[in-house]
Amino acid sequence: MIFRVFEKEELKKLVELLIAHNRVVGPVEAGKDSSGIPIYAFGEIFEFKDLRLNYTTTKLSAKKYFLPFKEELATFRMDTMNWQKEINYNVKSPLILFGLHPCDINALNKLDKVLIHSDYPMPYYLAKRKNTFIVGVNCEPQPSCFCRSMGTDTAMHGFDLFITDLGNRYFAEIHTDTAYNFLKHIKTTEPCEDDHVRYMKIVSERNKKFVTYVDTTDLMKILDMEFQSEVWKHWGDRCLACGTCSSVCPTCYCYGVEESVDIDLKRARKLKMLYSCNLIDFAEVAGGHNFRPERSTRLKYRYYHKHRGFVEAFEESLCVGCGRCGEACLAEIRVPDVINSVRSNGVRV
C-alpha cells in the first residue's frame, strides 16, 4: 500500500475539488436529539462545511446507496397478451462516499461476498458498488460499538482512500490509482518516521476505548445447541417486530418483490423492497401458511442468519458490530446482550 500525509487545510481543497465535479455524499448533521446531542446521517455534501468527519455512528447506514429501500428491478411495456421487459440497474452517475468508518466499509465487503462473489451476482448492487469511490476515515469508539469483537474495527480493503486524523495532519492510505490521481491535486508528502509513530499511537489509544465486547468463540455450535432455548422467548416477548434493526443494519440485505400495474394499464413494474425477517409475514407462503408466526422464532432466525448461516457460507459473520440495531431498537434488544444470554443460557438484566 502507498501512504501519504497532508496538511489539514489540504483536505478542504480536496473535498471542494471533488464536489465541483462529482456527486459527493458523507456524514452530515441531520438534527439534534431531545438532549441536544447531534444526530448524524449520510447525506449530500454541497460545501466542505457540511461534512462532519468527526461524526459518531449514523442512525442509518450507508447501504442505502447500494441497496435502496425500494428499487425497481424491471418495468414492462404491456401489450394485449404480450409485453416487453426493460431492465435498468439504476445508476445515473458515479458517487463519492466521503467519510466511511471501518465498520461500514467492512459491511460492504461482507455484502460483496453474497451479492457479488457468489452464484448469481446481483448487477443492481454491483453497478452501484463499482461506481462508488470510497474514502474511509478513522473513528472514535462509542459505548455501543463492538466491532473489535467482530474483527471489523479496521478495514483492510473495500475503499479507495482511508484517512486518519493525526491531530496536526492527515495520514492517507491509498488503495486505488483513482485515489492516487485525486491526491495529485493537493500537496502531499511521504510520511516521515514521526508520522508513523503518531499513527500507531493513535491506533493503540483508540483500541483502548472499546468498552463493549462479545465472545463469539464457538458461536455457531452454541447457536445450534441453544435452538430450543428459553432465552429466545424472552427476547421475542420484548421484540416489537417493527423491522427497525434490519432497516438500520449495514449488512441486512433480505428483500421482497412486488409487482404492480400502472393505473393506465400501459406499464407494469417489478419492485424490490428491503424486507426484515422480523416482520410478521417474512416467511409466509401462498395460501397463508407462516413458517415463523412467533416473534421469538423470527428474532432467532435473524441471529441464525447473521451468526451461523453466513459464517457457514463465507467463514465470517454478517455483523460488523456497529451497534446501530441496539441503539435504534426501542425495546433495547442489543446484539451483545442477546449473544451473551445465549452463551450463558440465561438472561441477566
Next chain:
Amino acid sequence: MISQLKLIDITKSSMAEKRVGDLSRFEYSYKAEIMSVYRLTEKETLYRIQIIDPEERRRFSFTPGQFVMLELPGIDEAPFSISSSPSIRGEIELCIRRVGNLTNFLARVKRGTIVGIRGPFGKGFPMEEMHGQNILLVAGGLGLAPLRSPIFYVIENRSRFEEVNIVYGTKSPDQLLFTYQYEMWQKDDINLNIIVEKPDKKWKGPVGLITDSLREILSGRDKEFYQNTYAIVCGPPVMFKFVCNMLNEFHIPMQKMFVSLERRMHCGMGKCCRCNVGSTYTCLKGPVFDYWTVMNLKEAI
C-alpha cells in the same frame, strides 16, 4: 489531471471479474407462451408452457426436482416445481393450485398468453445416482406435482431401475391428480398404490394413510431390498416426516431419502432470503434435500 469520475458500465465485457452473461442472467426472463391450459381438478390446473425463442428453447433443460420462477408482469412472480419430463427441452408443464394472488389470476388466463420464466433453479433429485436401485416414489396431495418429473424420468429410463413403487395419497378421490396417466405408468411395470383418507361412494381402492400403503410394501422384504432402495418423498412437512420416519424404521438409509421443501422464494438465486430454512437457502441448496440434511436443518419440520 482529471477530478471527475467516469461512469462504469458493468454490462460491458471489459469487466473482467464477472462474466457479463452472469449479470444479465439475474433478472432475465425467458418469454414463454402458455400452449395449453388443462383443468385437472377443481383447484389444480396443468399449464404447458413453451419458450418462444427457438435458440433459447434448445438451451433450456432441467433436472427433476428443480423449479422455475413464473412471472405474470404486474401481477406477481412465484416459484413452481416443474411437473414434466426432463427429456423435453424448452417446454415445461406446471401443475398449479389456486391459492394466492398469482395462481388465482393464472386460473383466468387463456392459452396464448405470454409469461416470463426464470430458471431452472435449485438442486433436483440425483436421478443418476439411483440407477440400478429400487425406487419408492411417495406423494401426498399436491406433492404429485413435483413427483411427476422423476416419475417421467424413471419411465423413460425404466431398464436402469429395479422395482419401482409409486405411493400416492390424498384426502378424497376427487383430489387425485393426473388420473388419466395411471394406466400408462402401470404398463411400464410400476406398482401404483393409491390410497385416500375419505372415500366417496364410487371409490373401490384402499382407504387410509400413505404410511398404511407404505408399510404393506415394505413389510417382509429382505435386508438387501432396504439397503438398495431410494425414496423420493413429496408432500407437506407432516406427511414427509411420518413417511421418512417409517422408511427409517425399515433401515432405508437417510441419505437415500429425498424430500422437496416448499418455501416462497422471491428471487430463486440466494439473495432475498425469503426461502431460508434455519440459515440454509432452499433455492440454492435445495429445494431437494436428503433426509439426513433435513434432520440437521433447524426449523425444516
Next chain:
Amino acid sequence: MDGEVRTYLGVPLYRPKVAFFEFTSCEGCQLQILNNEVNLLDFFSLIEVVNFREVMTERSDDYEIAFVEGSITTDNEIKRLKRIRRQAKMLIAFGSCACFGGVNQLKNRFRDLDYVKREVYGEHPVESKKVRAIDEIVDVDLRIYGCPVRKEEVEKIVLHIALGKSLTVPKYPVCVECKANENICLFDLGEPCLGPITRAGCNAWCPTNRAGCWGCRGPAEDVNMEEMLRIMKGHGFSEETIMDRLECFGGFSPVKIPEESIR
C-alpha cells in the same frame, strides 16, 4: 369507454358499479379520491360510479361495491347501513371512522353521554348515540384504513379489484416506512409515536413531517402492546399522553391494556 371491455394479459377487467356513502364523518376520505387530478380520469375509467354525492347529482341504487365512510351514531344510520349491505356485493369500510369509529368514538370515553350532548348541542339536542364502527352493525368485506385514507392506497385497491389481484394491506408497522424515508426516530426527538404498533401503508405520513404517529390506521398484525407501553413509560410519557394516542382513532380499543404496565 362504456360498453367496451378492457383486458389485461387477455383477462377481462371487472368494471364494478360503485357507490359512495357517508355516515357520521367529515367526508374527507371521499375528498382524498378527488384530490388526485393526475390520475383521476384513469381511476374513474376503472369503475362506474353510480352514487357519489361529492361529485354528482344523479343517484342510483344499482351498485355492486359500496364505499362506506363514517361511523354510526343514529338509528336512521343503522337502517341505511343495513340497506346498503343488502344491496352491495362488496362493502368497504372506508377510512378510520368506518373501520374503528375514528375520532368520533372519543365521545364514548365519557360515562355520561347525555352530559356530552348537553355540552355540545345545548338547547338544540339531536339524536346521537354511542359511536360504533361499521362492522359492529354489518359484515365488512374490506377495510381501507387511515384518517384520511391515502389516495395511492385507494387507487391500488381499486386497480386490484379491477384486475382480480389479491386485496392486501401491509401487515407490518409504520416504522418500516418511516425508516425507509430516513426519518429521525420521533422517540429520539422526545415525541410520543405509535409507529411501532400501527399498521403501515400511509408511507409514514406523520413521522415524515416530524409528528408522532397517532395510530389512525389501527394496530399492525402481531402488536406487542405490553412492550410498547413499557417503552412509552420509559421515555417519560404520562398515562394520559399514552391513552390519548391509543384512544384517538379507536383502532386500539380491542387491544387489552394491562393495568400494571401503565401504573
